[in-house]
Amino acid sequence: MSKSDFTRRNVMAAGAAGLATPTLFTGATWAASHAGFTNAPEGDTVTLGFNVPQSGPYADEGADELRAYELAVEHLNGGGDGGMIPTFSSKTLEGNGILGKKVEFVTGDTQTKSDAARASAKSMIEKDGAIMITGGSSSGVAVAVQALCQEAGIIFMAGLTHSNDTTGKDRKANGFRHFFNSYMSGAALAPILAANYGTDRKAYHLTADYNWGYTTEEAVRTSTEAVGWETVNTVLTPLTQTDFSSYIAPVLQTDADVLVLNHYGGNMVNSLTNAVQFGLRDKLVNGKNFEIVVPLYSRLMARGAGANVKGIFGSTNWHWSLPDEGSQAFTRSFGTKYGFPPSQAAHTCYVQTLLYADAVNRAGSFNPCAVGEALKDFEFDGLGNGPTLYRGDDHQCFKDVLVVRGKENPTSEFDLLEIVEITPVAQVTYPPDHPQFGGAAASLGSCNPGA
Amino acid sequence: MEAIILQVLNGLDKGSAYALIALGLTLIFGTLGVVNFAHGALFMIGAFCAVTLQRLLSLSHEVVDETQKDFLGNPLKVDVPYLYDWLGADAGQAVINWSVPLAILFSIPIMVLIGISMERGLIKHFYKRPHADQILVTFGLAIVLQEIIKAFYGANPIPTPAPPAFTGSFDFGALIGLENIIYPYWRLIYFCFSMFVIAGVFAFLQFTTFGMVVRAGMADRETVGMLGINIDKRFTIMFAIAACVAGLAGVMYTPINSPNYHMGMDFLVLSFVVVVVGGMGSLPGAVLAGFLLGILESFASMAQVIDLLPGINQIIIYLVAIVILLTRPRGLLGRKGVMED
Numbered sequence A: 001m002s003k004s005d006f007t008r009r010n011v012m013a014a015g016a017a018g019l020a021t022p023t024l025f026t027g028a029t030w031a032a033s034h035a036g037f038t039n040a041p042e043g044d045t046v047t048l049g050f051n052v053p054q055s056g057p058y059a060d061e062g063a064d065e066l067r068a069y070e071l072a073v074e075h076l077n078g079g080g081d082g083g084m085i086p087t088f089s090s091k092t093l094e095g096n097g098i099l100g101k102k103v104e105f106v107t108g109d110t111q112t113k114s115d116a117a118r119a120s121a122k123s124m125i126e127k128d129g130a131i132m133i134t135g136g137s138s139s140g141v142a143v144a145v146q147a148l149c150q151e152a153g154i155i156f157m158a159g160l161t162h163s164n165d166t167t168g169k170d171r172k173a174n175g176f177r178h179f180f181n182s183y184m185s186g187a188a189l190a191p192i193l194a195a196n197y198g199t200d201r202k203a204y205h206l207t208a209d210y211n212w213g214y215t216t217e218e219a220v221r222t223s224t225e226a227v228g229w230e231t232v233n234t235v236l237t238p239l240t241q242t243d244f245s246s247y248i249a250p251v252l253q254t255d256a257d258v259l260v261l262n263h264y265g266g267n268m269v270n271s272l273t274n275a276v277q278f279g280l281r282d283k284l285v286n287g288k289n290f291e292i293v294v295p296l297y298s299r300l301m302a303r304g305a306g307a308n309v310k311g312i313f314g315s316t317n318w319h320w321s322l323p324d325e326g327s328q329a330f331t332r333s334f335g336t337k338y339g340f341p342p343s344q345a346a347h348t349c350y351v352q353t354l355l356y357a358d359a360v361n362r363a364g365s366f367n368p369c370a371v372g373e374a375l376k377d378f379e380f381d382g383l384g385n386g387p388t389l390y391r392g393d394d395h396q397c398f399k400d401v402l403v404v405r406g407k408e409n410p411t412s413e414f415d416l417l418e419i420v421e422i423t424p425v426a427q428v429t430y431p432p433d434h435p436q437f438g439g440a441a442a443s444l445g446s447c448n449p450g451a
Numbered sequence B: 001m002e003a004i005i006l007q008v009l010n011g012l013d014k015g016s017a018y019a020l021i022a023l024g025l026t027l028i029f030g031t032l033g034v035v036n037f038a039h040g041a042l043f044m045i046g047a048f049c050a051v052t053l054q055r056l057l058s059l060s061h062e063v064v065d066e067t068q069k070d071f072l073g074n075p076l077k078v079d080v081p082y083l084y085d086w087l088g089a090d091a092g093q094a095v096i097n098w099s100v101p102l103a104i105l106f107s108i109p110i111m112v113l114i115g116i117s118m119e120r121g122l123i124k125h126f127y128k129r130p131h132a133d134q135i136l137v138t139f140g141l142a143i144v145l146q147e148i149i150k151a152f153y154g155a156n157p158i159p160t161p162a163p164p165a166f167t168g169s170f171d172f173g174a175l176i177g178l179e180n181i182i183y184p185y186w187r188l189i190y191f192c193f194s195m196f197v198i199a200g201v202f203a204f205l206q207f208t209t210f211g212m213v214v215r216a217g218m219a220d221r222e223t224v225g226m227l228g229i230n231i232d233k234r235f236t237i238m239f240a241i242a243a244c245v246a247g248l249a250g251v252m253y254t255p256i257n258s259p260n261y262h263m264g265m266d267f268l269v270l271s272f273v274v275v276v277v278g279g280m281g282s283l284p285g286a287v288l289a290g291f292l293l294g295i296l297e298s299f300a301s302m303a304q305v306i307d308l309l310p311g312i313n314q315i316i317i318y319l320v321a322i323v324i325l326l327t328r329p330r331g332l333l334g335r336k337g338v339m340e341d
Helices: A008-018 A027-031 A059-076 A114-126 A139-152 A182-197 A211-226 A245-253 A266-277 A299-309 A325-338 A344-363 A368-375 B002-032 B039-057 B082-087 B089-097 B099-121 B131-153 B172-176 B185-207 B209-219 B221-226 B231-253 B263-278 B283-300 B303-308 B312-327
Strands: A045-052 A102-109 A132-135 A155-158 A175-177 A202-208 A230-237 A258-262 A291-296 A313-316 A378-380 A388-390 A401-406 A417-423 B060-069 B075-081 B169-171 B182-184
Touching: A045 A059, A045 A114, A045 A344, A059 A102, A059 A132, A059 A299, A059 A325, A059 A344, A102 A114, A114 A132, A114 A139, A132 A344, A139 A155, A139 A175, A139 A211, A155 A344, A155 A368, A182 A211, A182 A291, A182 A313, A182 A401, A182 A417, A202 A211, A202 A245, A211 A230, A211 A258, A211 A291, A230 A245, A230 B303, A245 A266, A245 B002, A245 B283, A258 A266, A266 A291, A266 A299, A299 A401, A299 A417, A313 A417, A325 A344, A344 A368, A344 A378, B002 B039, B002 B172, B002 B185, B002 B209, B002 B231, B002 B263, B002 B283, B039 B089, B039 B099, B039 B131, B039 B231, B039 B263, B075 B082, B075 B089, B082 B089, B089 B099, B099 B231, B131 B263, B169 B172, B169 B185, B172 B182, B182 B185, B185 B209, B185 B231, B185 B283, B209 B221, B209 B231, B221 B231, B231 B263, B263 B283, B263 B312, B283 B303, B283 B312, B303 B312
Parallel strands: A045 A102, A045 A132, A132 A155, A155 A175, A202 A230, A202 A258, A258 A291, A291 A313
Antiparallel strands: A313 A401, A378 A388, A401 A417, B060 B075, B169 B182
């Protein structure tokens, strides 16, 4: 698609007028049909597909996602204490499944590999008859599975995926993301960093050499430069790197006074540990204390870095210590069942399942295009992040973002992060055609109901 | 100048790990003729010996602290290590803080036992099988071992810090009149430790009767056997020693990077490259190549080098391996006839 005169809306409008494609139909039209789409449920059950990393380096995060999914299914079917269902602003969920059908589920193992994730999603769609696929702990996996679901005519409710591309240049009509993204992290972090470290800072970026790393570096670099910081250098590090000493040591030879680690998972644990070992946090550069920033925090991963996370700023989608009614209900429900508080990955997966179920109920159909219409521009509250909008233009949720800091005196292994600020949604909102999200050329395409 | 010195130091500690693993690999290959793809798993098991000892020393009982609340709003249950009760809080914590050095002693019998079990239970059945079979079975064993570790310890890295006395950095710059050459104490200790282990292995092979017999067996197994010497028993012990070397390398590596179940695989491929570059069956070659590739990898990670040759940091080791194998097909110090039949 050319960048010139076309906008997504114009193209969609033209397509709707001139072509006999599924975009001709409105949500109401789709809702009238309970067949004619992939895996239309028969009988009194409906099957959801939970595609999470059950092996590989993110297996613990995947296990937490799976716990959340199982809890969501239990609550949808009327079991347990209902979790967030009573606090959810939409009141279509009554504990009788989805559209009266009992919810069942199958699971797949993404292995945090795009090809394996696509294979497991395909299997769940084709063999198990899953009507919706959800999950994942990596943006590479999310983009790959989202594209597969688009082709198959299945709704994809993304799990933990933070890259701008998931709802940016790789956005799809059948794909929806509740989790926040790199841009939002940068926009939320920059003012806090400026307030705490000043506006005259020189940053050195170490960036994981893959999709998520690129978008996070761009987002944080852009937003910190906007508050006056200078970017001294940006260096890509191999995803398979385990010892970052040879990347950390050169930082000492520059006049940088901040190190930004655009790393996640094991990369983050190792690079942060190595940076602290090299005494970066004890250094005085340009008359200021040297600081380290981790744009995306995960409590599960932060555990691996131990005491090294103390005092380090980052951002997160959600935290169990949030005081709102929804967060407390979910933490209580999850904690009572499993004995420890949920992670942000668990939260987003639980919420996505409830949002999907509610959208089906409101649409009155499992047809992916009807569900998509129900989710588009849907405003809700009570699910832990305050008032939230599922924006129709890119299927990205817009909500408050948490800026957190490694806690100095944790009381337990779950109490590693403290919330520094809840950044209001207005501060992290951007136009759908923002350059970091594929610009004007980015398009959702048409909804695909499949068969 | 400062950058070069720092990268040499970086290369030395990285090379230490490569050299120790490659040394064990070469010992096993040189004595038993087995290509052991499970050797990285032995490094990982060593690291988890340190994790296990840390957990054993931290075994706790719960004490309810009414002044604090847990995430569910209940009174907080605080874990108090039994060592606090037995030795007092300060002394108890000091012992826990020293779990990594203590794990050196803890890991030796475990690694010896694992080494002997592995050799007697599995590897010996593959002595006369092709190298491809050996690679398949040992690689399979490595996967089984890492999945067992994952089942017990989870997939996430587990922090295993060095004793507080060694957590700082040493200012080399102050010694030689340059700025910004600081280096973590523990990495220096790791380098010294590896040199000590390497020297110990070489001395054992060079200056003991046992070592002499093993070296003779490596050169001509059949003749040594005909002299009435039970060379198989000695080779089993060598396998245990190689397992021990890998395990100790893993124990001491834990404060550098938090151990996870996959760490053995991360080192395995590079260590095999080190063995091939050093020369199959050559112990000095393995050590030399370990340090050489470690230092080259560090230099290739410098921003100036990456700017000049983007991506060089990801391929440097393999590039050097190709060049060395093209110019010296037997590796740096390889001997004629090894893996050439």
